[in-house]
Amino acid sequence: MKILTIVRHAKSSWKDTSLSDRHRPLNGRGKRDAPVMGRRIHRHGIRPSLIIASPAVRAWTTAQVVADELNYPREFLQREPGLYLASLDRILDIIVAQDDSFNSLMLFGHNPGLTDLVNHVQPGLTHNLPTAGVVSVGLHRDDWNLYDRPKTELIVHDWPKKHPR
Numbered sequence: 752m753k754i755l756t757i758v759r760h761a762k763s764s765w766k767d768t769s770l771s772d773r774h775r776p777l778n779g780r781g782k783r784d785a786p787v788m789g790r791r792i793h794r795h796g797i798r799p800s801l802i803i804a805s806p807a808v809r810a811w812t813t814a815q816v817v818a819d820e821l822n823y824p825r826e827f828l829q830r831e832p833g834l835y836l837a838s839l840d841r842i843l844d845i846i847v848a849q850d851d852s853f854n855s856l857m858l859f860g861h862n863p864g865l866t867d868l869v870n871h872v873q874p875g876l877t878h879n880l881p882t883a884g885v886v887s888v889g890l891h892r893d894d895w896n897l898y899d900r901p902k903t904e905l906i907v908h909d910w911p912k913k914h915p916r
Contacts, residue, residue, distance in 0.1 A: 752854075752890060752891060752892075753854055753855070753856070753889070753894075754797065754799075754854065754855040754856070754887060754889055754890070755888050756799060756856070756886070757857075757858055757860075757865055757868055757886045758792075758813065758814075758857060758858065758860075758885050759859075759860065759881065759883065759884045760777075760781075760807070760810040760812075760813045760859060760860070760861065761777050761781030761785040761812075761813045761883040762777065762778050763781055763808075764776050764777065765778075766778070772807070773808065773835065774807075774808050775807070775808060775809055776809065777808075777809055777812050777813065781809065784883040785817060785883060786816050786817075786819075786820055787883075787911060788817065788909070788910075788911060789816055789817035789820025789821060791885070791909055792817060792820070792821065792885055792887075793821050795887065795907045795909075797821075797855070797857070797887055798855060799821065799857035800854055800856070801827075801829065801849065801855070801857070802817075802823060802829065802856075802857045802858075802859070803830075803831045803834065803845070803856070803858050803859070804828060804829070804830060804831065804858070804859035805830075805832075805834035805836075805837075806830045806834075806835060807835050807861070810834070810835075810859045810861065811859075813883065817859075831845055834858065834859070834860040835860075836861050837861070839868055839871060841864070842858070842860070842864050842867075842868050843871075843897055845858075846858070847895050847896050847897065848895075849895045851893065853895075856895070869886045871897070871900060872888050872890070872897065872901065873886065876905070877908070880910075881910040881911070882910075883911050884909070885907055885908070885909050886905075886908050887905075887906040888903040888904060888906060889903060889904040890903055891903070891904075
């Protein structure tokens with residue numbers, strides 16, 4: 752069985768309008784939510800063997816913060832340019848390209864592609880994966896080929912406001 756964990760970047764700032772979309776940092780709420788969600792992921796027992804993130808500052812920063820909470824070495828984090836604002840088809844291409852020796856894959860990226868991915872692996876689960884939202888599923892297969900909708904088991908469906916502080 753494989754484990755796929757999908758994480759949308761934490762809330763980003765629109766304060767500095769001179770920044771390009773790729774360079775927008777996390778805002779205050781995002782800085783608070785990312786470590787909280789990292790701790791929740793940790794409590795669920797999710798231990799990724801590979802973390803891949805969009806290079807956008809908000810996604811990359813979220814991945815780093817969550818990795819710290821999971822005791823996942825930052826130097827093993829992978830930037831994947833193709834995850835930036837990726838469509839479902841592009842995300843599936845990225846997942847399929849991963850080595851089958853990795854049993855637990857965690858992706859950090861953006862909507863609407865991530866919500867589409869969630870509903871691909873868990874049809875009808877959500878109309879929107881919120882910022883810092885997490886969905887983790889067990890895949891009943893030995894490879895990362897998710898083009899044909901795989902049989903899955905929901906492990907986690909969580910987001911910051913699900914359990915307010």
